[in-house]
Amino acid sequence: MLSTRLLHGVGALSSILHSPRTIKCSSKVLLTSYLGLRTAARFALPQHCCCLTTSLAKHGTKILSRRAVTLAAEATQTLPRTQKIVGYWLAGCSGMVFCAVILGGVTRLTESGLSMVTWRLLGEKLPTTQQQWVEEFNRYQEFPEFKIKNKNMTLEEFKFIWWMEYAHRQWGRLIGASFFIPATIFWAKGWFQPVLKKRVLAFGTLIAMQGLMGWYMVKSGLENKFDGPSDVPRVSQYRLASHLSLAFVLYTLFLWSALDQLLPAERLAQVTRTATRFRALAHSCKGLVFLTAVSGAFVAGLDAGLIYNSFPKMADKWIPDDILAFSPALRNFTENPTTVQFDHRLLGTSTLMLI
Incomplete structure (x- = not known):
């Protein structure tokens, strides 16, 4: 009996997913349907029906995954001209x-x-x-x-x-x-x-x-x-x-x-901790890329790229001797070609590692 119901559930889900009205349904409905299939397949049936339930669950999953790909395109097509x-x-x-x-x-x-x-x-x-x-x-x-x-x-x-x-x-x-x-x-x-x-x-x-x-x-x-x-x-x-x-x-x-x-994009009703961390990481990468590009403008403006032509060391040193040659010290970060190139290298490497 449960196997029959599960078969009907898969068929119903397939018909719903292939209906034009599916575009308007929320992701929560699709997720609930998917979880329902997995739960039924795992707990609702006797042990001797495992092969059947696993096959049905996989079939439902494939329906969902195939339909999800087309939903985005169909939703885009429904946008106002x-x-x-x-x-x-x-x-x-x-x-x-x-x-x-x-x-x-x-x-x-x-x-x-x-x-x-x-x-x-x-x-x-x-x-x-x-x-x-x-x-x-x-x-x-x-x-x-x-x-x-x-x-x-x-x-x-x-x-x-x-x-x-x-x-x-x-x-x-x-x-x-x-x-x-x-x-x-x-x-x-x-x-x-x-x-x-x-x-x-x-x-x-x-x-x-x-x-x-x-x-x-x-x-x-x-x-x-x-x-x-x-x-x-x-x-x-x-x-x-x-x-x-x-x-x-x-x-x-x-x-x-x-x-x-x-x-x-649809605003999520609840954001998981993992999604929050990923968002923070993405914003950090974006900020570092921007800072690296801006520091590159200072390198170009001062022709600082011509000062040292060895990497990763600069004149056989990790930190050049003239990195703080200007006074006051803050001037070095925007006017000293050595410091500007050092900062650009550091930012570029940090950006690559973070990404």
């Missing part, structure tokens, strides 16, 4: 910011960031004739990078670094257009929920701040403050780190909001 459009738009903005970080890194590696000595909100005029290129090159020659570092640069070499910086700036403007134009349209159509409206306003503010911070950073490398014989014209490491940090914040918030629209 406008919500999916907004989600894909935010995901696209996130991807564009990610590409901007890569392009900015290439611009930094090719030392192209100071090639454009002017900044206009809607874009600089593109040189199209030889005379215009010469005029642009002459403007560049008035600033410290050319006078101290690139005295022998030719016009063709200048064109290369100019195009690199131009591409980076234009990509940033494209991000702004890709955000503000659709945001205005979606807002007017009422596609944003109240919570998302606040985020959109925050996104717009951060994008505007990022553009201004980019020029503020470049401006620090154009000032006539490189007087020492060993001074190399470069942007402020503080402003470079701020520029990169804003990019990471934008990327993270865009991606988080996109996933929130496309894969809305």
Whole structure:
């Protein structure tokens, strides 16, 4: 009799799971059904029925696992069309910011960031004739990078670094257009929920701040403050780190909001201790990755990566002698190339071990 009931239970569960209304059922119902099958299989039947009950329990488990995979896709398909459009738009903005970080890194590696000595909100005029290129090159020659570092640069070499910086700036403007134009349209159509409206306003503010911070950073490398014989014209490491940090914040918030629209999560009624610990670990990893990236900006801003080229030791020592050469001591963490590289190594290793 119990075997018959169990068979009916499996059949009923299978029909429920394959019903379109299953999308609306909670995970608690599925879990209860699964546990019910396991409990019945383990305790409800006599010993001589173990093979049958085990088979039935496995069958029920397979039904649940197969159906669970499709439920997520079906639930996504039931999202409102406008919500999916907004989600894909935010995901696209996130991807564009990610590409901007890569392009900015290439611009930094090719030392192209100071090639454009002017900044206009809607874009600089593109040189199209030889005379215009010469005029642009002459403007560049008035600033410290050319006078101290690139005295022998030719016009063709200048064109290369100019195009690199131009591409980076234009990509940033494209991000702004890709955000503000659709945001205005979606807002007017009422596609944003109240919570998302606040985020959109925050996104717009951060994008505007990022553009201004980019020029503020470049401006620090154009000032006539490189007087020492060993001074190399470069942007402020503080402003470079701020520029990169804003990019990471934008990327993270865009991606988080996109996933929130496309894969809305259900808030659990009760969170287990294991889940709480895992969440804390995930946040710790995220924070360490962010700090490691920011410390990398200080390494790039000071060219600190060129100081020591051995690993894991630095000049055959675990702790270099000049790690606290500056006074006061706090300056070493942001201005001493040795300390900055040491911190970056330590943070990178710690992040890898934690992950």
